[in-house]
Every structure is written in C-alpha cells, then in structure tokens.
Amino acid sequence: xxxxxxxxxxxxxxxxxxxxxxxxxxxxxxxxxxxxxxxxxxxxxxxxxxxxxxxxxxxxxxxxxxxxxxxxxxxxxxxxxxxxxxxxxxxxxxxxxxxxxxxxxxxxxxxxxxxxxxxxxxxxxxxxxxxxxxxxxxxxxxxxxxxxxxxxxxxxxxxxxxxxxxxxxxxxxxxxxxxxxxxxxxxxxxxxxxxxxxxxxxxxxxxxxxxxxxxxxxxxxxxxxxxxxxxxxxxxxxxxxxxxxxxxxxxxxxxxxxxxxxxxxxxxxxxxxxxxxxxxxxxxxxxxxxxxxxxxxxxxxxxxxxxxxxxxxxxxxxxxxxxxxxxxxxxxxxxxx
Amino acid sequence: xxxxxxxxxxxxxxxxxxxxxxxxxxxxxxxxxxxxxxxxxxxxxxxxxxxxxxxxxxxxxxxxxxxxxxxxxxxxxxxxxxxxxxxxxxxxxxxxxxxxxxxxxxxxxxxxxxxxxxxxxxxxxxxxxxxxxxxxxxxxxxxxxxxxxxxxxxxxxxxxxxxxxxxxxxxxxxxxxxxxxxxxxxxxxxxxxxxxxxxxxxxxxxxxxxxxxxxxxxxxxxxxxxxxxxxxxxxxxxxxxxxxxxxxxxxxxxxxxxxxxxxxxxxxxxxxxxxxxxxxxxxxxxxxxxxxxxxxxxxxxxxxxxxxxxxxxxxxxxxxxxxxxxxxxxxxxxxxx
DNA sequence: ACGGCATTTTGTAGCGCTACAATTTTTGCG
DNA sequence: CGCAAAAATTGTAGCGCTACAAAATGCCGT
Numbered sequence: 001x002x003x004x005x006x007x008x009x010x011x012x013x014x015x016x017x018x019x020x021x022x023x024x025x026x027x028x029x030x031x032x033x034x035x036x037x038x039x040x041x042x043x044x045x046x047x048x049x050x051x052x053x054x055x056x057x058x059x060x061x062x063x064x065x066x067x068x069x070x071x072x073x074x075x076x077x078x079x080x081x082x083x084x085x086x087x088x089x090x091x092x093x094x095x096x097x098x099x100x101x102x103x104x105x106x107x108x109x110x111x112x113x114x115x116x117x118x119x120x121x122x123x124x125x126x127x128x129x130x131x132x133x134x135x136x137x138x139x140x141x142x143x144x145x146x147x148x149x150x151x152x153x154x155x156x157x158x159x160x161x162x163x164x165x166x167x168x169x170x171x172x173x174x175x176x177x178x179x180x181x182x183x184x185x186x187x188x189x190x191x192x193x194x195x196x197x198x199x200x201x202x203x204x205x206x207x208x209x210x211x212x213x214x215x216x217x218x219x220x221x222x223x224x225x226x227x228x229x230x231x232x233x234x235x236x237x238x239x240x241x242x243x244x245x246x247x248x249x250x251x252x253x254x255x256x257x258x259x260x261x262x263x264x265x266x267x268x269x270x271x272x273x274x275x276x277x278x279x280x281x282x283x284x285x286x287x288x289x290x291x292x293x294x295x296x297x298x299x300x301x302x303x304x305x306x307x308x309x310x311x312x313x314x315x316x317x318x319x320x321x322x323x324x325x326x327x328x329x330x331x332x333x334x335x336x337x
Numbered sequence: 338x339x340x341x342x343x344x345x346x347x348x349x350x351x352x353x354x355x356x357x358x359x360x361x362x363x364x365x366x367x368x369x370x371x372x373x374x375x376x377x378x379x380x381x382x383x384x385x386x387x388x389x390x391x392x393x394x395x396x397x398x399x400x401x402x403x404x405x406x407x408x409x410x411x412x413x414x415x416x417x418x419x420x421x422x423x424x425x426x427x428x429x430x431x432x433x434x435x436x437x438x439x440x441x442x443x444x445x446x447x448x449x450x451x452x453x454x455x456x457x458x459x460x461x462x463x464x465x466x467x468x469x470x471x472x473x474x475x476x477x478x479x480x481x482x483x484x485x486x487x488x489x490x491x492x493x494x495x496x497x498x499x500x501x502x503x504x505x506x507x508x509x510x511x512x513x514x515x516x517x518x519x520x521x522x523x524x525x526x527x528x529x530x531x532x533x534x535x536x537x538x539x540x541x542x543x544x545x546x547x548x549x550x551x552x553x554x555x556x557x558x559x560x561x562x563x564x565x566x567x568x569x570x571x572x573x574x575x576x577x578x579x580x581x582x583x584x585x586x587x588x589x590x591x592x593x594x595x596x597x598x599x600x601x602x603x604x605x606x607x608x609x610x611x612x613x614x615x616x617x618x619x620x621x622x623x624x625x626x627x628x629x630x631x632x633x634x635x636x637x638x639x640x641x642x643x644x645x646x647x648x649x650x651x652x653x654x655x656x657x658x659x660x661x662x663x664x665x666x667x668x669x670x671x672x673x674x
Numbered sequence: 675a676c677g678g679c680a681t682t683t684t685g686t687a688g689c690g691c692t693a694c695a696a697t698t699t700t701t702g703c704g
Numbered sequence: 705c706g707c708a709a710a711a712a713t714t715g716t717a718g719c720g721c722t723a724c725a726a727a728a729t730g731c732c733g734t
Contacts, residue, residue: 010480012689024714028692055455055458056690057689057690058396058461059396059461063719063720064693066719078415079418087415100456122392253620279587280617285597349720360685364721374683396720396721398722400722402722402723677733678732679730680730681729683728684726685725685727686724689720689722691719692717693717696714696715701708702709
C-alpha cells in the first residue's frame with residue numbers, strides 16, 4: 001500500500017479503456033449511464049476502473065459538459081448552526097438528483113461573502129444559495145439560478161427568496177406569553193434583518209391585545225453579551241417585568257445570566273423565550289422555550305426551487321416563507337406561578 | 338442589471354483578449370503574474386475583464402495546469418464547532434500563499450467520510466485534511482499530501498498527523514483539581530479516541546498523587562444526555578464526590594443538569610471542568626472551567642505541513658501534538674468552599 | 675544607425691472529459 | 705436467410721485554460 005505517490009500520473013479514461021479493451025467513449029458512457037452499455041463491457045470497464053483506482057477528473061467533466069451537478073452554498077458564519085439544518089434539508093432533495101453541495105469558505109473580511117460566491121461561481125456550480133446578507137451587486141449576473149435563504153430584505157426581484165417567517169415566529173412568541181397571562185413583557189432585540197422582523201411580529205401581535213412591549217437593546221448585536229446587557233437594562237428599568245422574548249437563544253442565555261445575577265428565578269419570576277431552537281434550547285439544563293425556524297424545510301424548498309430553475313430556465317423566481325413552530329419547554333409559565 | 342441570464346455564454350479569455358486587443362496568452366499571463374506584463378497591456382486587459390464581467394473557469398485552469406491551489410477539508414460533523422478554529426488557523430497560513438480551502442460535504446451514511454474525501458480528490462485538491470476518524474484504506478493512494486487532524490489513533494505511518502494533546506489536557510485538568518485540594522474526583526468519560534486519551538492523561542496524573550478517579554459512563558456517548566446520565570450515576574454511587582472532569586463541554590452541561598437536580602451547587606459542592614473551551618464554556622451564565630484544545634494552532638501547523646509537502650514532495654510525513662491550555666473560570670474551587 | 679541582449683508578446687499543443695454524428699453489431703421477423 | 709430497425713460502440717471535435725518555445729519588440733552603448 002503506497003501512500004501519496006505523486007510520481008504516478010493518475011489514470012484517465014484512456015488508461016481504463018485500454019485496460020478494458022474498449023474505446024474511451026464507452027468508458028465515459030459507463031460513467032454517465034451504465035444502463036445503456038452491455039453487461040459484458042460494463043463489467044469489464046468497472047473492473048478496470050477499480051483495478052486502476054481510477055477517479056474521474058471533475059475539472060475535465062465540468063469543462064466538457066459545462067455542468068457540475070453541484071450547488072454552491074455561501075454561509076455567513078459557520079458558528080451559526082442553522083446552516084446545518086438548511087444543509088440537511090437541501091441534501092435530502094439534492095442527493096436523489098445526483099447533486100452535491102459545496103460550502104463556500106467565508107473567510108473574514110470586507111467582501112468575504114462576495115468572494116465566497118465568486119469562488120463558487122468560478123467552479124461552475126449549477127446553482128447558488130446565499131445564506132447570508134445579500135447585496136444586489138452580488139446577485140447580479142451570477143449566470144446561474146440563485147436563491148437567497150434566511151435573509152428577507154434587500155433581495156432584488158429577480159432572485160428566488162425562501163426564508164423563515166420571522167414575523168410569524170415573533171407573533172407566536174407573543175401569543176404564547178399573552179396566553180399565559182403576561183402583560184408586562186420585554187424584548188431583547190438583536191441586530192439585523194431577521195431580528196427586525198421578529199421584533200415587528202412580536203410587537204404587532206402584542207399591540208393587537210393592547211400591550212406595548214418594552215424593547216431593550218435595539219441597537220446592539222446578537223451575542224450572549226448583548227443579551228446580558230439588554231436584559232440588565234430591561235430588568236433595572238422595568239422591575240415589574242414578568243416575561244422576556246429574546247431574538248435568539250444565545251441572547252436568551254445572556255438573559256439567564258442577568259436574571260440569575262439579580263436573584264430572580266425562571267420561570268417563577270420571569271418567563272423567557274428564545275429563538276432558533278438550537279442545541280442550547282434543547283439542553284436538559286436550560287430547557288429553553290424557543291421558536292423553531294424549521295430551517296430544514298427552508299432547505300428542502302431551496303433545493304426544489306433550484307432544481308426547477310436549473311431544469312427549466314423559463315421558470316421564474318419565487319418567494320416563499322416557511323412557517324416556524326413554537327417549542328414550549330421549561331422557561332415559560334403563568335406569571336407569579 | 339440582468340439577473341441570471343443563462344442565455345449569454347460566460348466570457349472566456351478569448352473574449353477578453355479580443356476586447357483588449359491582445360492575445361489570449363497575454364490575458365492568461367495577466368491573470369497569473371501581472372508583474373511580467375507591461376503597464377499598458379495589463380491595464381487594457383484588466384479593463385476588459387471588468388467590462389465583460391469575466392471570471393476565470395476554475396475547471397479549465399485546473400485541467401490545464403493540474404494545480405488547483407486548493408486544500409480539501411473533510412469534517413466529521415459540522416456541529417462540532419472545533420473545526421471552525423481549525424479552519425481559521427489553516428486559512429491564516431494558506432491565504433498568504435494563495436490557497437483556498439474547500440469543505441467537504443459529509444452527508445450522513447456509512448462511508449460518508451470516504452465519499453467526502455473522494456469528492457474532494459475528484460476536484461483535484463492539492464492537499465487533503467481529514468478532520469475525522471481516518472481509515473487506512475481512505476488514506477491509501479490519495480495521490481496528494483494528506484494530513485490527519487484531531488484524530489490520533491489508527492493513522493498509518495505514511496500520513497501526517499497533527500492533533501491535540503488530549504493526554505496532556507487530561508493531565509492539566511487533574512493537576513488543577515489536585516492543586517485545589519480535591520481527592521474524591523469523578524470523570525465523565527466520552528466515547529472515541531480523543532476521550533480515551535483525555536481519560537488516560539487524567540487518570541495517570543491522579544494516580545501519580547495516589548488518587549484513583551471514579552469513572553462514569555465509559556461505554557456511553559458524548560452528548561449532553563450521556564453527560565447527564567453518567568453524572569447521575571457518579572453522584573448516586575459516590576455521594577462524597579467533590580469534583581468532576583467531563584470529557585467535553587457538552588457533557589459538562591449535562592452534568593450541571595444532574596447536579597442541579599440533586600440540589601447541589603457549583604462550585605460550592607461540586608467543582609466541574611469541561612473540555613474544548615467552546616462557546617458554552619465561555620458563556621457568562623455557565624462560566625465553565627475548560628481545557629482549550631488550541632485547535633487554531635493545529636490548523637496553522639496542518640497548513641504548514643501541507644505546504645511543505647506540496648512544495649517539495651521529498652518532505653516526509655510528520656507527527657505533532659499541540660499543547661492545550663487550561664482556562665479557569667467559575668466552576669472550580671477548593672472543596673467545601 | 676545597428677548589433678546584441680533582455681523583455682514582452684504570441685502561436686501551438688495539449689490537459690481529461692463529453693457530445694454527437696458516424697459506424698458497427700445485434701436483433702427481430704417475414 | 706436476408707434485411708431493416710434497434711442497440712451498442714467508436715471517432716472527432718472541442719470545452720477554457722496554461723506551458724513553453726518561438727517570435728516580436730524595446731533598449732543599450734557605440
């Protein structure tokens with residue numbers, strides 16, 4: 001067994017063809033559509049392939065066929081785990097159609113998302129998914145069907161848009177707290193488009209019931225630290241508050257820190273809802289009530305939209321919102337319970 | 338601004354050459370080594386490139402030059418966030434040398450790691466990093482320099498191996514607890530190679546001081562649930578226990594759940610150490626003392642090793658362990674404090 | 675102005691594969 | 705058994721780029 005022997009040129013279809021006693025074209029056919037080749041030759045070719053350890057060159061295939069059977073996925077930040085669900089959802093659909101997903105390496109820096117997309121396009125992906133803040137210039141002239149996932153605003157009319165209904169999710173959180181009887185309700189508002197929608201949906205639903213939410217940290221970020229600081233502000237300025245809705249689970253964790261620091265208990269004194277239904281929320285220790293984005297469903301629809309447009313370039317772009325789901329756990333209860 | 342117009346063929350160097358009034362070869366030269374071209378032509382070419390929106394075809398470049406300037410990274414599970422640090426470390430080195438990292442899509446299933454590696458190899462990556470359980474057959478005949486990162490056992494002699502010193506990290510945790518004065522110490526043992534080394538290092542250091550660790554959950558997994566169950570077992574069978582070392586932060590979170598359920602306090606009744614120094618450990622709410630793997634340093638060394646072997650195929654494989662660091666936070670204290 | 679040398683530019687020949695038309699072989703059936 | 709139609713196989717051309725040798729241009733001193 002030889003490891004890493006760069007000396008020996010890797011085998012090509014010509015080597016396989018010679019070994020199997022057929023023409024290179026036939027080898028290519030076996031690779032693409034084995035059913036169209038006679039049993040005898042097919043087996044001979046397949047034997048030769050494994051004997052030689054032949055692997056098709058993706059570059060050559062791409063160049064010759066101008067199809068890559070691959071979809072590029074640009075991610076904002078690998079630490080935001082929602083992309084894992086998105087990816088799983090996409091794969092559930094794409095694998096059946098022989099497509100492969102390529103993740104773009106989003107290195108830090110100014111134009112990193114643009115660069116990541118460019119890198120993917122240079123590799124001739126057949127479709128592109130932007131799971132990050134899109135800019136119009138980025139979506140212009142990509143040359144392939146492009147879908148924006150998870151970001152709702154600033155998407156030009158020509159691109160597909162499939163994302164989570166953050167307004168709806170915010171409304172669900174509001175309904176849950178109202179249903180439990182809360183009336184003095186705070187919100188830890190993250191930054192960015194999704195957070196704005198969560199806030200809007202939340203506030204809208206509360207106002208329908210005549211309740212005005214107490215908003216903290218509108219200008220801040222989305223980190224645990226931001227959640228901690230905003231929660232501190234809320235608790236100190238509104239000591240009679242009985243419930244808090246955080247724009248994400250991480251901020252909810254920060255809120256837990258602030259609540260604990262003041263000697264208050266969850267959910268006895270304060271009910272808390274997060275957003276994302278992350279592993280954090282599912283934790284047995286935290287038992288956080290949270291809104292689940294159903295990003296897996298987003299992934300499924302993203303893949304379907306892409307396939308439809310790849311297969312038929314006449315298909316127009318679509319926009320779709322996926323309905324989230326409220327997962328009730330141990331951090332919400334009736335006020336004063 | 339036209340979005341997604343598959344009708345218009347994407348421009349090639351020939352289009353650029355015609356537009357700039359030069360030969361295709363000159364365009365290619367500008368792309369590779371702008372310094373070797375006269376200012377006048379270089380600018381003409383660069384103008385033409387941006388006017389036409391030209392993007393080089395990676396497939397063609399690869400095919401013609403048989404270099405891709407890219408490194409493949411196979412990841413075990415995207416949810417294990419240590420790869421993010423690994424990636425950042427690798428990029429810190431590779432970006433300067435014009436290399437790009439490609440993440441392999443590790444879809445679930447039997448041979449997913451193998452398949453991911455094959456996919457990367459089909460794309461002609463110049464080097465391969467396996468951040469997952471390696472099998473000898475997988476490392477055989479990859480044809481490119483290959484480094485195993487983060488997995489220590491079962492790596493054939495021909496491959497590079499750069500990983501975290503889990504034995505040393507276990508020893509650090511032990512020393513810390515001994516130094517605080519603990520003597521009845523438990524361990525939540527995860528499954529897998531890294532966990533075995535953490536356990537061995539931990540036990541070894543304790544035994545040097547004549548302390549025998551109480552091991553829980555040796556056969557279990559590495560999830561929060563596993564941590565919870567093992568911690569329950571430890572607390573119930575050894576009520577006099579004063580400290581616990583968990584094989585990872587997630588299990589430590591499970592342990593927190595078990596400790597809380599028994600009405601015990603951290604660190605007053607029980608000191609707790611995790612492993613990985615994940616965001617969980619850094620959380621202000623949890624303040625978990627944890628061992629940091631320094632995976633960023635692993636990434637740096639992985640990249641260096643790869644570059645050395647790519648540039649000079651005579652360089653032999655190396656093995657290296659990166660020293661972890663103990664991060665002391667709020668979950669450890671003197672016993673009975 | 676001109677050889678001689680360095681610098682800049684260009685033509686030619688593939689890289690490994692696929693598309694597709696052309697060719698050969700097999701099959702069905704009168 | 706022969707012949708048309710179907711199935712299987714092959715040859716040819718080219719995808720977009722780079723390597724490298726060959727050609728063209730610029731620059732120097734005398």
